Amino acid sequence: MDKNQIKGFIAKRVAQELKDGDVVNLGIGLPTMVANYLPEGANIFLQSENGFIGVGPVPLEGHEDMRVVNAGGQCVTILPGGVFFDSATSFGIIRGGHVDMTVLGALQVDEKGNLANWMIPGKMVPGMGGAMDLVTGAKKVVIAMEHTAKGAKKILKECTLPLTAAHQVDYIVTEMGFMEVTKEGIVLREINPEFSVEQVQEATEATLIIPEDLKEMTL
């Protein structure tokens, strides 16, 4: 798989987790691609933390309105039944547990469910934006990312970068597998048949728990 195929594969698998009626916040980058694979016939309410529910597709050229943008600052549209609100309401929705799932990328994630995705001291300090609130408040936190970064491991025993939140990650979806973070550690629930369990473990610092009923990832 090339880079784009890997991202599409991950996004597609994440999308399978969505149910009719879910309120979902998608982070910038790969997570945004989940919107391309929403389950057919299901009403999924995409929330954008800058202040609306019902995020629609990018408008046709010439129909952009700078007053309707997503959390990445790109012009989007609002679907019928959508609603705009202010930032306090938006984060009340997020922090108050009214978002069923948030999908974010990660620099590092560890076996205790800790997440680091907002800064690299001395290098990159963009700010946390809404990420800390999303990870703290959403019912399910799904990390969607490539399994390693140019060979460097990202799924660790313990994060070394400053945390976005402690003990909040529920699932990790990569091109290698679908993992669940449990009290005992990270369980490999599904594996991409292109890889062996040994290969997945080799690309992972944390010790993976391999259940007897390990399934194949199917899209």
Add this chain to the structure above:
Amino acid sequence: MHKRISIEEAIEKIEDGMTIMVGGFLGCGNPHRLVEALAAKGTKDLTLICNDTSFPEYGVGKMVVNKQFKKIIASHVGTNPETGRQMNEKETEVVLVPQGTLAEQVRAGGAGLGGILTPTGVGTVVEEGKEKLTVDGVEYLLEKPLRADVALIAAQKADEYGNLVYFGATRNFNNLMATAAETVIVEVEEVVAVGELDPNEVVTPGIFVSHIVNGGDK
């Protein structure tokens, strides 16, 4: 009651060293004309409270490039490399705050609250130097209220009393900042007569608004 003033009169109300709040999210819902005028005037040593520092050529981002801030309180500065540069070289103090916390701090500032308790940031660097309280077994950070000397906000329409309605995703922090400053100046696309706005659709009550600047168009 005359709330309408010119852009020049509005900008005169902001003095060197003041704390200003500016509404908007990555420039969407920024009061663009007021910010342009403030950038042109060069008022300096300001403290900025804003969700982000936008892009170098858009919204408050220009004022960062102009070095008009001594301190910036924001949730995200990644889209404006100049903010990061000033922060790394210690030219400007930058305080990064989780976005939901920033929204509640502003709301608390306007609502007469002594602060808010949030679980966001517990177990991260955000908790450093802050009081932690445990309520019913859950840990929270005490985050203090924020207020400003002047809030510069944007809305779609105002009536002559300053009652405001918004369009699209421009509401973001504008509605909150309207409550949390000594002087609140709103820039709107259109001013209408009292009675023309449907009271059911007004989002920001005019009592919060000190002055109205008519932008005339989008």
